[in-house]
Amino acid sequence: MSERITVEELSELMKKAAGVTVAPDELRQREDAGFDTFGLDSLGLLGIVGELENRYGTPMPPDAEKSKSPRQFLELVNSALLAGA
Secondary structure: OOOOOOHHHHHHHHHHHHOOOOOHHHHHHOOOOOHHHHOOOHHHHHHHHHHHHHHHOOOOOOOHHHOOOHHHHHHHHHHHHHHHO
């Protein structure tokens, strides 16, 4: 069984790890918008990466915390999770 991070999970992680509340529908509609437009900075994204590494026990790609948009982040993270499955 392969694990994939959904937009809903990313929304939850943004709130939990970075204190940024964004509805999943908004992330889906603006998936190519920069994380900064949602109020998420690089430190917040690093917190999300750390949470995912702890949750799945799999290192995330080194560039994950440098992702500019939700789409880019989900593609990188899901590729790493699929490769580790």
